[in-house]
Amino acid sequence: MTDPSRIYRWLLLVSSIVTIAYLVGAAVRENYLAQWQTVQHEYRNILREKATDDRGRELLAKFRVEMKQASIPALATVDRCVTCHNGIDDPRMTDVPQPHRAHPGHILDKHPVDRFGCTVCHHGQGAAMTFNEAKAEDVFWDYPLLPPELTEATCVTCHDAEKLPPDQIPLLVAGMKLYQEKSCGSCHKLGGRGGALGPALDNEGAKTKHQLIMTNLKPPHTTWDWQNAHLRDPGGVVPDSLMRNPTVTRPEALALTAYMLSQWKRDVPESYLAPDKIEQKYHSLHPVPLTGEQVYRQYCTACHGNGAYTRWDKKFNRFIPAIRGASLIAAATREYFQTNIERGRPGTQMPAWGPHAGGLLPEEIAGVIEYLRTGATVAPAMVPLILQGDSTRGHTLFLRNCAGCHGMNGRSGIAPEIGNPVFQQAATNDFIVRTIRNGRVATAMPAFQRADAPALSDQEVADLLAYLRTLGEQRGQKSMAQNSISGTPSGHQP
Amino acid sequence: MSRLDPPRVNRRSFLTLASLGSFLAAMGTAAAGMLRLPNPAVLPGPVRRFKLGPPEQFSAGSETAFTDQNLVLFRDDEGFYAISSTCTHLGCTVARSKDGFACPCHGSRFNSKGGVVGGPAPRPLPWLEVSRAANGDLIVNADNEVPEGTRYSV
Numbered sequence: 001m002t003d004p005s006r007i008y009r010w011l012l013l014v015s016s017i018v019t020i021a022y023l024v025g026a027a028v029r030e031n032y033l034a035q036w037q038t039v040q041h042e043y044r045n046i047l048r049e050k051a052t053d054d055r056g057r058e059l060l061a062k063f064r065v066e067m068k069q070a071s072i073p074a075l076a077t078v079d080r081c082v083t084c085h086n087g088i089d090d091p092r093m094t095d096v097p098q099p100h101r102a103h104p105g106h107i108l109d110k111h112p113v114d115r116f117g118c119t120v121c122h123h124g125q126g127a128a129m130t131f132n133e134a135k136a137e138d139v140f141w142d143y144p145l146l147p148p149e150l151t152e153a154t155c156v157t158c159h160d161a162e163k164l165p166p167d168q169i170p171l172l173v174a175g176m177k178l179y180q181e182k183s184c185g186s187c188h189k190l191g192g193r194g195g196a197l198g199p200a201l202d203n204e205g206a207k208t209k210h211q212l213i214m215t216n217l218k219p220p221h222t223t224w225d226w227q228n229a230h231l232r233d234p235g236g237v238v239p240d241s242l243m244r245n246p247t248v249t250r251p252e253a254l255a256l257t258a259y260m261l262s263q264w265k266r267d268v269p270e271s272y273l274a275p276d277k278i279e280q281k282y283h284s285l286h287p288v289p290l291t292g293e294q295v296y297r298q299y300c301t302a303c304h305g306n307g308a309y310t311r312w313d314k315k316f317n318r319f320i321p322a323i324r325g326a327s328l329i330a331a332a333t334r335e336y337f338q339t340n341i342e343r344g345r346p347g348t349q350m351p352a353w354g355p356h357a358g359g360l361l362p363e364e365i366a367g368v369i370e371y372l373r374t375g376a377t378v379a380p381a382m383v384p385l386i387l388q389g390d391s392t393r394g395h396t397l398f399l400r401n402c403a404g405c406h407g408m409n410g411r412s413g414i415a416p417e418i419g420n421p422v423f424q425q426a427a428t429n430d431f432i433v434r435t436i437r438n439g440r441v442a443t444a445m446p447a448f449q450r451a452d453a454p455a456l457s458d459q460e461v462a463d464l465l466a467y468l469r470t471l472g473e474q475r476g477q478k479s480m481a482q483n484s485i486s487g488t489p490s491g492h493q494p
Numbered sequence: 495m496s497r498l499d500p501p502r503v504n505r506r507s508f509l510t511l512a513s514l515g516s517f518l519a520a521m522g523t524a525a526a527g528m529l530r531l532p533n534p535a536v537l538p539g540p541v542r543r544f545k546l547g548p549p550e551q552f553s554a555g556s557e558t559a560f561t562d563q564n565l566v567l568f569r570d571d572e573g574f575y576a577i578s579s580t581c582t583h584l585g586c587t588v589a590r591s592k593d594g595f596a597c598p599c600h601g602s603r604f605n606s607k608g609g610v611v612g613g614p615a616p617r618p619l620p621w622l623e624v625s626r627a628a629n630g631d632l633i634v635n636a637d638n639e640v641p642e643g644t645r646y647s648v
C-alpha cells in the first residue's frame with residue numbers, strides 16, 4: 001500500500017520546479033531576450049555583412065547592444081525609437097527590412113534625430129520599448145503614432161505650409177484648397193476668420209480622442225479615423241450635427257483630415273521654427289484682403305450656394321435667402337448689405353462678419369458687396385406710397401398673408417426674419433414696400449401687387465408697413481410705439 | 495550499513511539546509527538586482543554625441559570652436575582631435591588664448607593641448623572621442639574621454 005502523502009510530495013516538487021523555471025525564464029527574457037535586444041542582435045549581423053570598408057568596420061566595432069534614446073529637453077521629449085531603428089540615419093540601410101531601414105527621403109539631413117527626436121513629427125509614445133506601445137493606439141495615450149501618409153500634418157508645426165515644396169506635402173496642399181473650395185469658412189473660424197455656426201478649428205489637431213464622440217466608430221478610436229469618418233458623414237458620427245455632408249471623395253476626406261490634424265498651435269522653441277514660419281505668424285496679423293468673389297466662395301457659399309436662388313435647408317428648417325437674386329440686388333442699397341453682413345442676423349444662422357466677429361476686413365466686406373451687386377439694374381422708379389398706414393389693420397393683414405412663412409412676430413419662421421432688429425435697422429421703407437409689391441424672383445416670396453391681379457391695395461401695403469415697423473421696437477415699448485407710429489410711415493418715405 | 499553508504503542526513507538538518515540555501519539564493523538575486531540600480535540602462539539627460547558635419551569642411555591645421563557643444567575641434571596632419579572647453583575647475587567656458595586656453599572665472603590657464611599651466615584647475619581639459627557617423631559626418635562624443643594625443647584620421 002502506498003503512502004497517501006507521497007502524491008502530495010510529488011505535487012509540491014513538480015510545482016516548485018515549474019515556478020522556479022518560470023522565474024528563471026522571465027529573468028532571461030527580461031534581460032537578454034527583450035524585443036529590442038533581439039532587434040539589435042539582428043542589426044549587428046546586418047552591420048557585419050555590410051562591414052566591407054574601414055568605416056563599416058568602425059561602425060561594427062562601435063556597436064553596442066544597449067538602450068538608445070534621443071533626449072531633447074527643448075521639446076520635452078525622450079524618444080527611444082532609435083533603440084530599434086538603429087539604421088535610421090545610415091544611408092547604406094536601404095535594402096534591409098524594418099525596423100532596420102534608413103529613413104526615407106532626405107528629411108534627416110536637416111532634421112537630425114539628435115536635435116528633433118522622432119515623436120515631434122510622428123507622434124506616438126517615445127519612451128516605449130516595444131512597437132505596440134510606441135504606436136500607443138490604446139486609450140491612454142493622447143497622440144498615437146500617425147499613419148505614414150498623415151505624418152506631413154506635423155510639418156506645419158515649424159513650417160509655413162505654403163512655403164514647403166508641394167510634392168512633399170501633397171495631402172496638406174489638397175486639404176488647404178478643399179477647405180476653401182468647400183467653403184468650410186462659412187461655418188468654422190480659422191485664424192479668427194469665419195462663421196460661427198460650427199466650432200473654431202484653430203486647434204483641431206491638438207484634440208485627443210477623449211474630446212471627440214467615438215461611440216459610432218469602430219476601434220481603434222484614433223482622431224484621424226474620427227476626422228475621416230466625420231468628414232464623410234457628420235450626422236452619422238455626431239448625432240444632431242448641423243454640419244451638412246460636405247460631398248467629398250475618400251482621397252479628399254483624407255486630405256482634409258491631414259489639414260485638420262495640422263491645425264495645432266503647438267508651442268515649440270523659437271529656435272526650431274523655420275524662418276518662413278515666423279514670417280507667416282507676422283503676416284497673419286496683417287492679412288492681405290481677398291477679392292469679393294474669393295470672400296463669397298470661402299465664406300458664403302456653404303449656405304447661400306451661388307446666391308441666385310433661395311434654397312430650403314433641411315438642417316436649419318428654413319429658407320436661405322437668395323442674396324444675389326435679381327429682385328434683391330435691384331431693391332437693396334449698399335448700406336442694407338453692409339449692415340446685414342457686418343452685424344449678421346442675431347438669433348438666426350447668419351452670423352456677423354464684421355472685423356470683430358467673422359474677421360472680414362472692411363475692404364473685403366466692401367468687395368463682397370460689389371460682388372453681390374454685380375449685374376444689379378437700377379430699380380425702376382416706384383410709385384411712392386404716400387398713404388398713412390394703420391398698424392392694427394396691418395397686423396391682421398400680416399397674420400393673413402405673411403405670418404405663415406415669416407413667423408408670428410416676423411421671427412422664427414421659415415423665411416427671413418422681418419422682425420429681426422438688424423433687418424429693421426437696415427431696411428428702408430422703400431425697400432420693404434418694393435419687396436411686398438414685387439416679391440422676390442426665384443424665391444418663395446410672391447408679389448402682392450401684380451399688375452394683372454392686385455392682391456393688396458396701396459392702403460393695405462401702407463398698413464402692413466406700419467405694422468412691420470412696430471416689430472423693430474423694443475418689446476416693452478411695443479404698445480406705446482404702436483400708438484405713436486400708427487399713421488406715420490409715409491414720414492419715413494425716402 | 496556499509497561504510498560506503500553516504501552518512502544518513504536526518505530530516506531536520508535537510509530542511510534547515512534547504513531553507514538556508516533558498517534564503518541565500520533569494521538574497522543573492524535581490525542583491526544582484528540592487529547592484530544594477532546605480533548603473534541605469536539609459537540616462538535621462540540630453541544626448542552628448544554631437545554631429546559636427548562632414549570632415550571635408552575642416553581643413554588641415556584648422557581649429558573650430560563649437561560654442562553650443564562646448565568643445566573645440568582641431569585638425570592637424572595626423573588627424574582630428576577635440577578638446578572640451580569646459581573648465582575642469584568649476585565648469586566655466588574657457589576662451590582660446592594666444593598659447594592655449596584661459597578661464598575667465600578664476601584664472602586657470604591651459605596650454606594648447608589642454609594641460610594645466612596655472613590656476614586652480616585640478617585636471618587638464620579632457621580630449622573627447624571623435625568618430626564618424628554612418629553618413630560620414632564627424633561625431634564627437636562628449637561623454638567619452640580619450641587619452642591626450644589621440645588622433646582620429648579619416
Ligand code: FES
Pocket residue numbers: 581582583584585586597598599600601602613614615
Ligand atoms: S572655473 Fe575656470 S578657473 Fe574656476
